[in-house]
Amino acid sequence: MERDGTIVQVSSLPFSGFPHDFVDFLFRLQFNNTISAIEENKLNYKRLITEPLTRLFYALIPAATAVSKTITTKPSKCVSTMYSDMRFSRDTPMKEYMYLRFREAHRERDILGLYFDMGRERCSYGLRIYRQTAAGMSRIRDGILANEQAFVRELRAMHDLGMTINGDMYVKDKFPDVIDDTLKNLLNRKHFYICKDCPVGETVFNGELANEISCTFAGLKGFYQLISLSI
Numbered sequence: 001m002e003r004d005g006t007i008v009q010v011s012s013l014p015f016s017g018f019p020h021d022f023v024d025f026l027f028r029l030q031f032n033n034t035i036s037a038i039e040e041n042k043l044n045y046k047r048l049i050t051e052p053l054t055r056l057f058y059a060l061i062p063a064a065t066a067v068s069k070t071i072t073t074k075p076s077k078c079v080s081t082m083y084s085d086m087r088f089s090r091d092t093p094m095k096e097y098m099y100l101r102f103r104e105a106h107r108e109r110d111i112l113g114l115y116f117d118m119g120r121e122r123c124s125y126g127l128r129i130y131r132q133t134a135a136g137m138s139r140i141r142d143g144i145l146a147n148e149q150a151f152v153r154e155l156r157a158m159h160d161l162g163m164t165i166n167g168d169m170y171v172k173d174k175f176p177d178v179i180d181d182t183l184k185n186l187l188n189r190k191h192f193y194i195c196k197d198c199p200v201g202e203t204v205f206n207g208e209l210a211n212e213i214s215c216t217f218a219g220l221k222g223f224y225q226l227i228s229l230s231i
Contacts, residue, residue, distance in 0.1 A: 017206040017208075017209060018048070018052045019047070019205070025045070025049075026097075033093065041094055046082070050082055053080070054079055056209070059207075059210040060213055060217070063217040067220060067221045067224050068225075070104055070105060072105045078103075080101075081095070096119065096120075099115065100116040101130075104228075110129055110136030110139075110231050111129065111131055112227060113127070113129070114224075115128050121199060123198060125195060125213045125216055127193060127194045127227075129191070129192075143227070143229060143230025144187060145178075148183060150222075150226055151226060152183060154222040155186065157219065157222070158223060159182070161219040163219065164194070166194070167191045168190045169188050169189050194223070
């Protein structure tokens with residue numbers, strides 16, 4: 001069964017990696033992403049991307065729900081479809097990337113979640129706050145300042161696991177009285193996300209990718225729960 005190009009009833013096969021051919025397919029798609037070629041591209045997209053991505057999604061559900069019991073795991077809400085949003089991409093009908101989203105339900109702004117993104121060259125996975133607002137970021141800063149030691153502990157643990165904090169920073173230090181540089185790195189950002197970012201390598205083509213992402217999600221659990229109390 002399919003809906004908008006996303007398999008909602010996946011086979012019972014476990015995730016064993018993406019086919020090596022997906023890299024070449026996404027490269028060629030740049031030059032052949034047209035309405036006239038959509039039927040041919042659709043068949044390859046389903047085999048090379050949609051099917052393994054959906055198996056990866058099911059493999060990651062236990063890790064995602066271990067972080068938060070209220071996180072959304074409905075396939076239609078979590079797994080990217082093969083089709084671009086035609087309101088913004090009329091000339092490129094098919095996505096040239098893929099993603100998974102595990103987001104908190106029943107929120108319209110400052111939506112905490114876990115993610116996986118991948119194109120033909122790089123992949124990234126970790127924690128994001130979707131539709132993040134200045135007011136939401138202000139609440140997060142208040143929560144950090146009220147519980148500095150816990151946040152420092154979690155931030156250092158995530159750093160040790162190879163995760164980085166990303167997002168635009170203010171030019172001027174707005175928290176000169178905060179001593180710990182780890183906290184400053186987060187407090188002085190206008191918005192942020194935390195991730196592992198790496199080139200598409202051998203683990204993408206075998207089942208180890210699911211294990212790596214699951215371990216990263218597990219390493220984010222303490223920080224995720226601290227943020228959820230503040231946002």
